[in-house]
Amino acid sequence: MKESLMEIVCCPMDKHDLELDADERDDGEIISGTLTCTDCGESYPIEDGIPNLLPPDMRDGA
Amino acid sequence: MTGWLGRGDVQFFDRVARLYDVFMPPSGTDWATAAFDFADRPVERVLDLAGGTGRVSAALAHDYDPVVADVSAGMLTRAHDRGLPTVRADAGRLPLRDDAVDAAVVVDAYHHLPDRAAAIREAARVVAPGGVVVIRDFDPTTLPGRGIAASEALFGMDSEFVAADAAAQALTRAGLQARVLDRGTVYTAVGRVPRAD
Numbered sequence: 001m002k003e004s005l006m007e008i009v010c011c012p013m014d015k016h017d018l019e020l021d022a023d024e025r026d027d028g029e030i031i032s033g034t035l036t037c038t039d040c041g042e043s044y045p046i047e048d049g050i051p052n053l054l055p056p057d058m059r060d061g062a
Numbered sequence: 063m064t065g066w067l068g069r070g071d072v073q074f075f076d077r078v079a080r081l082y083d084v085f086m087p088p089s090g091t092d093w094a095t096a097a098f099d100f101a102d103r104p105v106e107r108v109l110d111l112a113g114g115t116g117r118v119s120a121a122l123a124h125d126y127d128p129v130v131a132d133v134s135a136g137m138l139t140r141a142h143d144r145g146l147p148t149v150r151a152d153a154g155r156l157p158l159r160d161d162a163v164d165a166a167v168v169v170d171a172y173h174h175l176p177d178r179a180a181a182i183r184e185a186a187r188v189v190a191p192g193g194v195v196v197i198r199d200f201d202p203t204t205l206p207g208r209g210i211a212a213s214e215a216l217f218g219m220d221s222e223f224v225a226a227d228a229a230a231q232a233l234t235r236a237g238l239q240a241r242v243l244d245r246g247t248v249y250t251a252v253g254r255v256p257r258a259d
Contacts, residue, residue, distance in 0.1 A: 050142050
């Protein structure tokens with residue numbers, strides 16, 4: 001994901017802001033890392049450049 | 063409702079992601095131009111809800127700034143490889159801020175959403191005032207639409223197709239000013255988010 005996506009994303013549960021912690025960057029894109037809710041503390045993974053912002057109860061498959 | 067394919071047929075789409083684009087024709091954007099004309103604000107940022115492989119967003123990207131949201135990681139990987147911004151998300155609990163986008167579109171996907179009412183409510187929340195929520199899908203009350211609905215049922219999909227007027231009513235129920243723009247095998251229903259005054 002591009003860092004500019006931070007302008008529009010939020011926590012799916014309480015809609016509060018997310019804090020970005022990038023582990024791996026490539027050419028302006030964040031390849032892996034985490035997004036953590038500044039309110040509830042839930043953290044969401046960024047995997048292969050795609051932020052997984054599914055609610056925690058849906059995260060492990062369908 | 064959950065069929066054997068799983069919630070919102072996600073497992074199916076994870077499996078067919080690579081084949082999907084071969085069978086689905088490229089998406090034109092005339093319908094989007096018409097639907098966005100109904101907006102009462104300039105449309106730049108567009109949420110492509112249940113946007114899968116990014117087939118629609120790739121076409122929209124020529125004129126707009128789309129973001130693809132989908133439950134299926136397999137489909138999203140294709141969209142990501144196309145260079146499109148992607149977010150793995152549940153349509154009923156969107157990880158997008160209030161008023162984050164100018165328009166949200168649900169193309170060929172409304173019938174797959176597990177909770178359509180929640181999805182439309184969320185779409186209405188993330189679209190800024192004056193912006194639009196657009197549903198484009200097959201109409202099951204038309205003969206070809208009925209055929210498509212029947213074939214998806216044969217594949218064991220959970221899909222439930224919704225007629226044009228019912229889609230417009232769903233938009234109205236979410237507090238939007240709704241109208242049907244196209245009627246036929248494929249319809250476009252659009253709802254405008256009211257301004258506060």
